[in-house]
Amino acid sequence: MTPRASISATLLVMTSALLSCADSTAPVVAPIAAPTPVAVIDVEAVYGECEPGEGGSGKTYMGREIAEVMGHTGLDWLERTGRAQEERTDLLLGLLPLRPTDAVADIGAGSGYFTMRLAPLVPEGVVYATDIQPEMLAVLSERARDEGMHNVMPVLGAIDACGLEPASIDLALFVDAYHEFSHPAEMMRSLRVAMKPNGVVVLVEYRLEDPSVRIKLRHKMSLAQATLEMNAAGFDLVKTHDELPQQHVMLFRPHASK
Numbered sequence: 001m002t003p004r005a006s007i008s009a010t011l012l013v014m015t016s017a018l019l020s021c022a023d024s025t026a027p028v029v030a031p032i033a034a035p036t037p038v039a040v041i042d043v044e045a046v047y048g049e050c051e052p053g054e055g056g057s058g059k060t061y062m063g064r065e066i067a068e069v070m071g072h073t074g075l076d077w078l079e080r081t082g083r084a085q086e087e088r089t090d091l092l093l094g095l096l097p098l099r100p101t102d103a104v105a106d107i108g109a110g111s112g113y114f115t116m117r118l119a120p121l122v123p124e125g126v127v128y129a130t131d132i133q134p135e136m137l138a139v140l141s142e143r144a145r146d147e148g149m150h151n152v153m154p155v156l157g158a159i160d161a162c163g164l165e166p167a168s169i170d171l172a173l174f175v176d177a178y179h180e181f182s183h184p185a186e187m188m189r190s191l192r193v194a195m196k197p198n199g200v201v202v203l204v205e206y207r208l209e210d211p212s213v214r215i216k217l218r219h220k221m222s223l224a225q226a227t228l229e230m231n232a233a234g235f236d237l238v239k240t241h242d243e244l245p246q247q248h249v250m251l252f253r254p255h256a257s258k
């Protein structure tokens, strides 16, 4: 089986598993996994290897060691009581340029901390909550159902493709997620295809430049590194916000010519 076929087969199995957990009376739309075209990338050339650092995967991309994926057992940490105050998630939500009709993608949505807060901000739109861990999506789907969030659509993504339809997304949000994507080149190129021409990608990452931010090094990113990697995927930095206590908020738009 080719690697591509194997990924598709895995997706199918994971999606079926997820669907079998779903309550048929649920108001939330069933999870989907729409494959997005992936650009051909010379993976040998873009990725390297290194001795794994603390919290690192041992795989490098553009001079950065990719972090390990946070497993679903880390769910409690994402939902910890002090999070809103520590990260000022209220400020973050206020910085997002959202319209009520927007199609938003919460990519690497985890337990849905942001999905649940984004959904009321786009009452006539939709929030696609994507993740690669079915366990995360199961929790998220249940929450959306319990909280009556009818415009939340869980999407089981693949490690190298976001699973969103071409030209469908107005705003894609990544909170504390991009740095752990194992295939950032393929993922961001697939996202480039999924974005509407005027769409916005928002990366929120712990500031590597700030030693007072007490997070493992591989789970932090600098503005320069994020910009480098996003440029390579066809996005330009258009704005940054420094209001949050620990994180960069970096806004990118698709490059016109790519």
Ligand SMILES: C[S@@+](CC[C@H](N)C(=O)[O-])C[C@H]1O[C@@H](n2cnc3c(N)ncnc32)[C@H](O)[C@@H]1O
Pocket (backbone or CB within 6 Å): 069, 070, 078, 107, 108, 109, 110, 111, 112, 113, 114, 130, 131, 132, 133, 136, 157, 158, 159, 160, 174, 175, 176, 177, 180, 181, 182, 183, 187
């Ligand atoms: C640290 S959690 C952050 C969750 C959420 N954004 C939040 O802030 O509460 C990172 C999430 O990214 C997901 N993830 C890792 N690689 C991914 C990929 N290639 N595509 C989508 N999600 C991914 C993980 O499964 C995990 O749920």
